[in-house]
Amino acid sequence: MLVRIVALLWLIGAPSSLLAQEAFNNGLPQQESDTTAQNNAESAWIDLRQHPSANSRPQSAPSWVDAVNMAPTVEINGASAKTIFRIRIAHPPGDYQVLYFRLFFDDNSNARPELVAWDELGTQVLRSGKLGSGVGLPTSDSVMIPMNGISTLDVEVPGDGKTIRGAYLDWMTTSEIVHPVSAEHRDVIPEPFSSLPPLHAPEQDLEHFGTVTATLASETIPVGSDAQRGAAFQFGIESQPLLALLTFEVASPRIDSPPEVYVNGEDVGAATFTLPELADPAYQGQMESLLKEMRFQYTGWLRAQKLIPVSNLKVGTNDVTIQSGGATPTSAIRGTQIQLKYLWEKSDYLLQTPDY
Incomplete structure (x- = not known):
């Protein structure tokens, strides 16, 4: 929102x-x-x-x-x-x-x-x-x-x-707020019913503690639930990352039907929504014939994330496609960005050996 x-x-x-x-x-x-x-x-x-x-x-x-x-x-x-x-x-x-x-x-x-x-x-x-x-x-x-x-x-x-x-x-109401001077700009105005501020896509690639953040598209892009109406992106990598996280916002989705993500032609599964409190008036109920349960659409923007298996990525150019969920025939996305995590000099990790 x-x-x-x-x-x-x-x-x-x-x-x-x-x-x-x-x-x-x-x-x-x-x-x-x-x-x-x-x-x-x-x-x-x-x-x-x-x-x-x-x-x-x-x-x-x-x-x-x-x-x-x-x-x-x-x-x-x-x-x-x-x-x-x-x-x-x-x-x-x-x-x-x-x-x-x-x-x-x-x-x-x-x-x-x-x-x-x-x-x-x-x-x-x-x-x-x-x-x-x-x-x-x-x-x-x-x-x-x-x-x-x-x-x-x-x-x-x-x-x-x-x-x-x-x-x-x-x-x-107003109060004094402290925030780290080294962190990127974030909205500090609290949203009723939600702990997340609107998602901002950086204009240039950022690197912080071995993690690269790159914007794929900041503008609003209409999406549908079939391949012809999916939003397609390309990005290149020079070396294989340890983790890859895709983040974007979705307009007015059915909350039980998150977008599907495809990487290099393979379906890697549905994204995950971060939902606000259920008291939020943006939840709109929908009843269908022959169904006993009410379905809900969120009439606003929801943040979605998908952890991409690094085995699906390759050195060079990678293709990512986002489609709306099957129960959300028409939607839109914005602020689409990807984070790639690499080893750096102060990475914290443990070397574990199997017990036999």
Whole structure:
């Protein structure tokens, strides 16, 4: 999942006068809170799916979420019609300055949403830019919002808004963080539900303690579950490594159907996912006829790794192909990189002799 730090734009402008369609009448029912809850702001999960009124149910939210409205707009002077989901925010008790906003949506190239923040005077304070990457899959994207003076957050999306599924909001706290000066840059902003930051692919090959890290492709590449739609890479080695590890991120996979990896024409097996907590709202259940168990798709980016048998590698050029799992017919990968471990002067190893 990609986290953006949004820069303040300080653009002056008033939001259009909208006849808002109330998505939730009379605001949102407030959850009961005590002194402890007041000192520790609760997170909020807001369902933005457009249910028929007969199937809709009242939602609850923390007291700092004032109201949620949906306002469709019409096409004017050639401008495309869009839908606005408006969330009014009240600052909770405590020194909370930054809000984590994670939006869940279908990542269509012609309907990429944007997040817009307004103050009480109707002045636009910031705009996120287009979220997602247009891969055509269910996904989620995150923004960190400095909330000084901000009272309203708009989700703007082209079309009827049915590609928007929900939003997760959580207030962030700050603390002093120490990190090794010799280590490569890593994101230090913690992700709710996950201990892993987004994967970064180095621009140039790196060598550290006898391990070489090389980027095969940093960009997003669509993949399918057959050979014709696999993502193919080549890399060369000058000597046989002791270990080889392939790492990449996968878009919206079925969690029980990880990608398959092929090395020099041979299937070396499926990769392994690193899963976030099961409380993560990005898990989307799927039921199929004749099956008793619900299957789950992760609507975001998951890190995948595959330890490649070194016997499958050869000195010279090697070919690697990644295909999505059989139950994930369409997906995408990004940040693809390989690590090769060699002996170095301080390698720690034991020479063991068999017991007879």
